[in-house]
Amino acid sequence: MDTHKAKLILDKYRAGICSEEELALLESWYVDSQSADIDLISEHDLIAVKNDIWNTLPVHNEAETIPVKKIKLSTPFKYWVAAVALIILSVSIYLINHNDFMLKVNNKFAAAHIKPGSAKATLTLANGKTIVLDNANNGVIAGQNGASVIKTNGENLSYQRENNTSSVETINLLSVPAGGFYTLTLSDGTKVWLNSKSSLKYPTCFVGNERRVELTGEGYFEVAHNANQPFKVKTKGQVIEVLGTRFNINAYGDENSINTSLLQGSIKIWAQDIPAKVLSPGEKAILADNALSIQHSNVEDEIDWVNNDFIFNNSDLCSILRKISRWYNVEIDCPAELSNMKFSGKISRSKNIQQVLNIMELTGSVNFKIEERRITVMP
Structure with a gap:
């Protein structure tokens, strides 16, 4: 902030037209002598503001009517007493009359210890072994029934199909904790983004006449097209079938509904005894209270988390x-x-x-x- 703007805020304060943000900034100058911006204000201006505050205090007016015994003090001691009194008065005024500002200050310090989410997840292999991916090095981290499990870029897990002749699927589980996210590329080329507190259960290689995975929490899918092997996503209460498309599913247990938003392609949704419904791009299916409804929606907003x-x-x-x-x-x-x-x-x-x-x-x-x-x- 430049000197001109600092003086402008002081002028607005004296005129009584400060915004809340400007008043908060002025208060921070007043109580924080370590502020980098305080050097922009002259000592004369700071004293003038403090005098303004002092003159508005009821206790100041009342004190003038109370007779007190005068004590002669040396000049250095006068300054010392005045400085201590001003500090005590400033802190008292601040604590009593600026609770909202104190709340913001306390929040600022507390918030410094709360970090945004980052790439973190745990992979559970078919044999029960778990791998904490945020601690694993990039590269091949496991081999599973004809597929290599590869970690890349610190936040993506991919499955590369090799020689798989087995007719039995080997199931893995990718779990993302609170404060985390992760991306996954399945053996068929389908890409999945998993949000915080979400998990996906899937085979290392797809066999049979369908590709089936199971989701809890929230996931965004870009499904590789394969007309001969439909892709199905199972969540609590519904199954979604696609051939090749882009869609988002929000199926957290603490939400009041399961929301499925379609960005591209076409999907069919089954939900318990409810007749199947087909979604078109730009539509969102809402499953709540044993009813499945479809509405138009700004589906790009539904994948805000994918774009961070x-x-x-x-x-x-x-x-x-x-x-x-x-x-x-x-x-x-x-x-x-x-x-x-x-x-x-x-x-x-x-x-x-x-x-x-x-x-x-x-x-x-x-x-x-x-x-x-x-x-x-x-x-």
């Missing part, structure tokens, strides 16, 4: 907080009385968690308190 973004498009508070909780691996309870609040915005998932929460705080309708890895929502 959060996109909120009139989204309800509780669904937003569940996304944040999974990605940053924190605990958040959404109060029932706030569940109908709606928010819109876009921000990178690589941002600090406080920056994400600030989008909602800017509305003035909700605030957040961060304590270690727990976040409290306050109206």
Whole structure:
């Protein structure tokens, strides 16, 4: 910030037209003598602002009416007493009248320990052996029933089919924890992105007349076309059949519905005793309360996480907080009385968690308190 802007903020403060952001910046100058920006303000201006605050205090006016015994102090001691008094007064005023600002300061320090998600996952082989992929080196990490398991780029697992003559499928499980993501290339060339707290069960090589995998959580699929071997994704409560297409499935257990969004191609959905329905690009299927409905949707928003973004498009508070909780691996309870609040915005998932929460705080309708890895929502 340049000197001209700093003086402009001071002028706006004296005129009583400071925005909340400018007032917060002024307060930070006032209480933080280590601030890099404080050098932009002259000592005269700082004293003037402090005098303004002092003159507005009721305790100041009352103190003038109370007779006190005068004590003559030496000049150096006067300055020392005045400095101590000013520090005590400044801290007292700040703590009493600026709770919101203190909350933001405390949140800033707590948020520094909460990192965005990163590439991490655990691979469970058919024999029960587990491999923590974020600790494994790039290259071939296992051989499974005619397929080599290869880790590349630190965040992708791929299966390269070799000589597989077995008629029995060997099943692997890729599990992504909270605060993680991972990508997977199956032996047929199908690509899968797994979001936080998700897992995919799949064969190392597909055999038979279909390609079947099982998903929990959220996954985005780009299915390799094979008309002779349909690709099927099983989740809790539904099965999706495709030939070659791009789609996203959100099937988290803590969500109220299973949402399937189609970006390209065509898919057919079966759900328990409900007649099968076919989706076209730009449509989303919602399975909730034993009913399957289809609606038009901005399906690109449904794969915001694949592009490492959060996109909120009139989204309800509780669904937003569940996304944040999974990605940053924190605990958040959404109060029932706030569940109908709606928010819109876009921000990178690589941002600090406080920056994400600030989008909602800017509305003035909700605030957040961060304590270690727990976040409290306050109206």
